[in-house]
Amino acid sequence: MVAEGVSAPPKLRLHDVTVTFRARHGALVPAIERLSLDVADREIVSIVGPSGCGKSTLLRLVAGLVRPSSGEIRLDGHVVAEPGADRGMVFQSYTLFPWLTVQGNVEFGPRLRGMPDRHCRDVASRFIQIVGLAGFERAYPKELSGGMMQRVAIARALANDPEVLLMDEPCGALDAQTRVFMQELLLDIWETTPKTILFVTHDIDEALFLGDRVYVMTARPGRLRDEVVLALPCPRTLEVETSEAFLAAKRRVLAMIREEAQRTTPEPSRLRA
Amino acid sequence: MRRPGRRYVSLARTGPIARRPRGPLSEVLRPQEAIPRRTYLRILTASAAALVAVWCVLTYGRLVAPLFLPSPTAVLAAGVAMAQDGTLLQHAQASLLVIVSGWALAVLAGVPVGVLMGSFKAVEALIEPVVDFVRYLPVSALIPLLILYIGIGPAEKIAVIFIGTFFQLVLLVADVAAHVPHEQLDVAYTLGASRGQVIRRVLLPATLPGVMDTLRITMGWAWTYLVVAELVSADRGLGFMILDSMRGLFTDRIFVGLAVIGGLGLCFDLLFKWLHRVLLPWSPKA
Structure with a gap:
């Protein structure tokens, strides 16, 4: 899981990307400003940042759901212009299709491409197995817990065999125990089916635990501050969260976030004046 | 949230609520709280029966003229x-x-x-x-x-x-x-x-x-x-x-x-x- 050499071309490259939205009253609001990021093949890059800093916009950019105002995004050297099956996304909210069973949800992608029934079933059952939901193939989303729904959403994204997996706080709505379970599950899945993953979260521990590299994103307009590279052992277990290397990295991230907060919010003395 | 009714009973025994005795009415009238199905059906039947009873009293008791409110039997016969x-x-x-x-x-x-x-x-x-x-x-x-x-x-x-x-x-x-x-x-x-x-x-x-x-x-x-x-x-x-x-x-x-x-x-x-x-x-x- 170590970043590849400088000579290897990046799997995913964001080059000098700016996104501006037009607000209701016509003013231009920058959501992301001149952001550049390279992600190597099979690398996990996490991005931490406060709410509303443009983390989700960053993922939606790569997914092709949002167009950059300037700059470009390249996947394997090709410019990203619209959404495609090569960039799978897992959202924070529960986005399962309620009218489809677990199986129907997971095989949604292969079916779109007109794969034969047999193939769809095999792919679906394989990924349902991987996320530990064997036996729930015929259940509807309304019968599942939040953690189970997110596992189905991950299986659905993986069953489509994307080049890049974009994860927008997939554990954000889950309770602490389920979240820890999901984080370990994600790494397990990565061991068996390694993907290039861009992972966005506001949870520092989660970002450090999952990411090979961690970026802190600044509040509006969103930019990436310096990266924190981790050299954590693989396969990882939750014990690393108490290791010295992990805590040192956490201190660095916290220091960056504090700096950011001081830069963007007025100081108490100024408030009093 | 539907919680089993029994929990309240045990809570009431230990908590400060226990000091205030609560009647069945207060048990039923908790906002948005589920009530036992049997209680629900009882209230439903009582309401329907009361309606019919009022109708019977008004018509058979000759409190209202049949021109305005015919008796249940008259309506049934017409039907x-x-x-x-x-x-x-x-x-x-x-x-x-x-x-x-x-x-x-x-x-x-x-x-x-x-x-x-x-x-x-x-x-x-x-x-x-x-x-x-x-x-x-x-x-x-x-x-x-x-x-x-x-x-x-x-x-x-x-x-x-x-x-x-x-x-x-x-x-x-x-x-x-x-x-x-x-x-x-x-x-x-x-x-x-x-x-x-x-x-x-x-x-x-x-x-x-x-x-x-x-x-x-x-x-x-x-x-x-x-x-x-x-x-x-x-x-x-x-x-x-x-x-x-x-x-x-x-x-x-x-x-x-x-x-x-x-x-x-x-x-x-x-x-x-x-x-x-x-x-x-x-x-x-x-």
Whole structure:
């Protein structure tokens, strides 16, 4: 899981990307400003940042759901212009299709491409197995817990065999125990089916635990501050969260976030004046 | 949140609440709290029985003249007589034919238009002026015009129900379509769906529970339009039957008509709820 050499071309490259939205009253609001990021093949890059800093916009950019105002995004050297099956996304909210069973949800992608029934079933059952939901193939989303729904959403994204997996706080709505379970599950899945993953979260521990590299994103307009590279052992277990290397990295991230907060919010003395 | 009732009992024993004795009424009247099914059924039966009791006291006790409120036995006898000579069935059939055809036509036309209006801002801009104007126009105000155009036959009543239902249906369905979670469409795009596939495989199925609810609600309104249309001009139908009974001061027959309309409405409501459960078992409301 170590970043590849400088000579290897990046799997995913964001080059000098700016996104501006037009607000209701016509003013231009920058959501992301001149952001550049390279992600190597099979690398996990996490991005931490406060709410509303443009983390989700960053993922939606790569997914092709949002167009950059300037700059470009390249996947394997090709410019990203619209959404495609090569960039799978897992959202924070529960986005399962309620009218489809677990199986129907997971095989949604292969079916779109007109794969034969047999193939769809095999792919679906394989990924349902991987996320530990064997036996729930015929259940509807309304019968599942939040953690189970997110596992189905991950299986659905993986069953489509994307080049890049974009994860927008997939554990954000889950309770602490389920979240820890999901984080370990994600790494397990990565061991068996390694993907290039861009992972966005506001949870520092989660970002450090999952990411090979961690970026802190600044509040509006969103930019990436310096990266924190981790050299954590693989396969990882939750014990690393108490290791010295992990805590040192956490201190660095916290220091960056504090700096950011001081830069963007007025100081108490100024408030009093 | 539905929590088992027993928990409160044990809490009440240990907590400070225990000092204040609480009657069964206070146990039942907790806002938004579930009550045992048996209690629910008891209250339901008591309410229905009380209604019938009041009716009996008022009529058998001769507190109200039979002209204004006939006794239960009189209404029952009138109902049996009308069922036997076939008039009840004839009027009910005429009404059902009109209401079902008018409503079905409105559904066939209104659901697609509503989905388009809720999904595409361009379509919304295109039809909003018409719909917004007509929705505030009571359909009863159009009856004279419809009689002038179509006459007083069943076609006119079907038109009344169609117009009354169609515009409300379009707006309700448009609202349903507009509230399909945007993330569901986005996730389909990231799974490689084309625009057409997103519409067919995500947008349309996602609207089904809401559309089903809309069908049920508009069917209820259609009964109102039907009776209004039949009161204005008709030679058959349940609304006509009520009006005709009034002319002869047959109050018992009026009550039979009301009971049949209420009963049929209830049947339709139950039918739609059953269909929702059977056709859309995945729906959170099923």
